[in-house]
Amino acid sequence: MDGGHDVQKGLRAFVSHIAEDGRIELVRDHLREVAEMAAEFARPFGAEGWAYAAGMAHDIGKYSPEFQNRILRGGRKVDHSTAGAYELFEHLNAKLLAYCVAGHHGGLPDGGSSADVDGGSTLLSRIDGARQGELPDYHAFADEVELPIAGKLAFRMPPDPKDGFALAFLARMVFSCLVDADFLCTERFMRGGAREQLSTEGLDALRERLEAKVATFYPPKTELNETRCSLLDACARAAEEAPGVFSLTVPTGGGKTYASLRFALRHALAEGHGMRRVIYAVPYTSIIEQNAAVFREVLGERNVLEHHANFDFDDAGEDGDALRLATENWDAPVVVTTNVQLFESLFANKTSRCRKLHNIAGSVIVLDEAQMLPTKQLLPCVRALAELVQRYDCTVVLCTATQPSLDGLFERYGCSVREIAPDPQGLYERLRRVSYRFEGAVEDGDLASRLAAHEQVLCVVNSRKQAKRLYDLVAGDCAEGAFHLSTLMHPVHRERVLKEVRRRLKGGEACRVVATSLVEAGVDVDFPVVYRALAGIDSVVQCAGRCNREGRRDVQESVVHLFEPAEPYALPADVRQKAELARLVLRGAGIDVSAADEPCDVGSLEVIAAYFNQLHEIRRDRLDASGALADLELLRVSGGAPCIPFKDVADRFRMIEEGSHPVIVFDPRISDDLAAVREGRAMRGAMRRLARYSVGLYDNDLEVLKAAHSVELLEGDTYVLLDGDLYHEDTGLDASDAGGKGLFL
Structure with missing residues (x-):
């Protein structure tokens, strides 16, 4: 029997999900809901046709008897993702969408080639397997599902078909729409209702709150406040300009937190801009915590989503669960996050990292302390930001006291940089x-x-x-x-x-x-x-x-x-x-x-500009050290399809190079979390809390501690310090103290 039975219509009932209470969701219903939601997610950047097609195709493999046996009777696992990818690739000439459908569970695959001997991990090897008849028969989908015709797969601003980076970026954005919609629709059915949403306010209400706060600074009563107010006024004026790339050069003490937020909210709401959210990306969690605290005080607790490894949602009160869920897809008006989270997501292939990407479209992205972008990944970062500006209705603000001279790099990708501060040199002198x-x-x-x-x-x-x-x-x-x-x-x-x-x-x-x-x-x-x-x-x-x-x-x-x-x-x-x-x-x-x-x-x-210009010149061959940008730009074609190395690039692109190993220092306040991890019963947030008591050690120091039996492996690459005498109240962990002990063991 191919599936269940739809008594009302007298047709076979092909099942997509079964809830714990026994409710059944049909495949055709799931496909339609996902397609409609994905299309809505893609509408801000004009790719709704692409997203709808991906949504309709993503689970047609569930029409096979083998999958129905799996879900109804607990049969063996079945590949249900390749079928939709094959239909898009082979019959609709939608080869980019094939990546999205093929990866909607395991992540965007590498393109590879049909000659790959890889167990079917690359897209082309999976397509070739389908051509050879390796897939279960899923063709019953045609009785219930109509896939869009190729001619309807339009995109508002189609990239140059020879621009590999732009093609990969578009595929990743559509993939984001698909996987977020798939997750939300499945979650809604399994729960029996939609998830709890943050009860946030619109950007217009947030702007009013900020303007009420800013009004208390006027009229300025000191020379310093006069300077800060002049910067606030400049931000209000610049906010009316067309979206693009801006710099905000503000020395310490100039009030750049309020100034950048004023620009961002006013710019998002300026006539004709229609932007949806503000994203702050910063290099350190300490800056996040300070900025987020200021934003929450002015804009309201629920309007600010703080997304980084150290944020403890369990301490966020009744909003904790809703905030945690919002981090999955950045469904909040103001997001404060790290450079690592932002940029590694833009080059990711995994569903968990990519879900948020479609919500970046139509955002004002403020890079606080922009000089901290690592030079080894500078070109990929600039290229991604330029792509967001040119095709996804974003504005980027480079906010710092030490501008990293990125004008030339942005111009390479068609974006000019406009300074918001009217007289940066004068501002520097006054401050x-x-x-x-x-x-x-x-x-x-x-x-x-x-x-x-x-x-x-x-x-x-x-x-x-x-x-x-x-x-x-x-x-x-x-x-x-x-x-x-x-x-x-x-x-x-x-x-x-x-x-x-x-x-x-x-x-x-x-x-x-x-x-x-x-x-x-x-x-x-x-x-x-x-x-x-x-x-x-x-x-x-x-x-x-x-x-x-x-x-x-x-x-x-x-x-x-x-x-x-x-x-x-x-x-x-x-x-x-x-x-x-x-x-x-x-x-x-x-x-x-x-x-x-x-x-x-x-x-x-002048000194700052000379420094960054020379730094970039010295490292001009190392501004894309991982080769991520080069590999995406170099569009290789095999079998008439673009061969994009999604997985390979995601594995190599890292904003921070791995070089240290976390060693947890015992404290009575984390004893329960340690025990829970050791016993395999750790609840949400345990490793995050343990991280606040950890020290990063390089290989040499870690080896000294291992030789002295002063640490034990807890999980993955995380260790626990066994010898508390090695941690000093004034200077912290000193591995050298373990060296002598190791000689006597």
């Missing part, structure tokens, strides 16, 4: 908070003495080893008020130290902090004096933002001292190259880098 001095090479002992001589001072260095050594020296010279911050301390520990640091700074107490670069962006602290080991110009300027942050001190007395460590410390190649380039740029600006106490205007827009 100048610090003066810079170059100190030349300084020994650790001398540096520690200088730090100890200040009541309140921040020192940032490039290596965790130097940070610990300097801290030990400073702590030895000072009875109190010495602090250490590095990624050898787990996040909860760092937050505890930062809380005490802020308390002491505010109270005027002794506070000498030695840290790595983790304090440079997104950490709200205000020191009268800062020392910074020479690094990239962007890092130096970001670090300077921790000095005289509130502008209460004289500029000439708020000094950022740049120095070079006299002792050799091993540094990552990336950090070393950027420091060397900074030295060249400073020398080119007429600064004697060999002299001590040499004034230098590191934060000038």
Whole structure:
């Protein structure tokens, strides 16, 4: 028997899903609902015909007797995805859509070739298998389902058929519509009703809330507030301009959070724009948490979706479940997320990552701290943003104090960059908070003495080893008020130290902090004096933002001292190259880098532009280090079909290179979560909470701990520290302490 029986119509009933309460959903009903919902999702970018066709074809393989035996009687698993892909590929000449249908469960496959011997994992090998009669007979679908004819598969702005990247991007966007619709329709049937939705407000209501907040800043009563208000006014004016790519160059203290949000909301709602949401992408979770807190306070809790690994939905009260569900497809008016989440999704092939993509269309995308885009993935990121602007009705805002000189790269892909701030150089002069001095090479002992001589001072260095050594020296010279911050301390520990640091700074107490670069962006602290080991110009300027942050001190007395460590410390190649380039740029600006106490205007827009221009020139052959963009642009054709390496590119494209292993440090507050993971009964959020007590260790240090039997493998690549004596309250985890112990085991 091919299926169940539809008594009312006297026809065979082909079943798609069976709910726990026994309700049956027919395949034809599921196909129609998915097709209609997918088409609606694709309407904002004019691909509704494509999405509808994918929706109607995606499950026609369920018409086979083998699948019906599987769902009705628990028979063996059956491939039901290839049938629809084959129909689209072979009979409708919709070869891009074939990728979407073939991958609607396992993810977009590589194109491959019909000659592949891969067990049917590539699209062309699966199509070839269908040609050879390897699929169960699914042709009963023709009695109930009519697939659209090829002529109706129009796209509002069709890409050049020779533009491999644009074709792949379109396929991924349609795939997003299909898999999101498939998931939501299936979920709705199985639950017996639609999921709980966030009760959000429209962008117009959010704009009114923001404008009410902004109105309290007027009329400005101080010179600083006058500058901030002038920037807010510039953002309001620029918001009326046509969508595209904008830069917002705002030095520390200029109020860029409110300014960028004002531009984004006004721009989204400007006449003729019709945009649907605002997406903030930032490099660090610390910045996300600060920005999201500001946005929630002004716009309302339910209107802001915070999507990153550290957000605990269990702490979000009654909105937790709805917020968690909204992260699956970014169904919220304001989304605050990470660069990793945004860009890796744009190059992903898995259904879970791609579901949200269709909701990016028609968005204002603000890249906060835009200089933090990794140079190794810069070209793919710029190309994806340009594609979103040109074909998916998006606007991009590059928001930072240190613009990474991306104008030329965007122009390569047909987008010009417009500056929102009317006078960036004047803004820089008005918001100048610090003066810079170059100190030349300084020994650790001398540096520690200088730090100890200040009541309140921040020192940032490039290596965790130097940070610990300097801290030990400073702590030895000072009875109190010495602090250490590095990624050898787990996040909860760092937050505890930062809380005490802020308390002491505010109270005027002794506070000498030695840290790595983790304090440079997104950490709200205000020191009268800062020392910074020479690094990239962007890092130096970001670090300077921790000095005289509130502008209460004289500029000439708020000094950022740049120095070079006299002792050799091993540094990552990336950090070393950027420091060397900074030295060249400073020398080119007429600064004697060999002299001590040499004034230098590191934060000038000219120096920043020269630095990024030279950095991109030096790395011009490594701006697409993974080859993701090159492989997508190089359109290979086999059997008359575009062979797109969706899976291969997704596997290789990473915004952050994997290089460390998480080691969890025991704390009584996570004992239950640890036990749950060990026993295989972990609930949602357990690993996320454990991550807040973990330290990332590189291979060498991890091997030392393994040799000393000081860690155990918990799950995947995550370890648990067994020897609590190796974690210190002042400096965190020190694997070197385990080296001696290992000799006696």
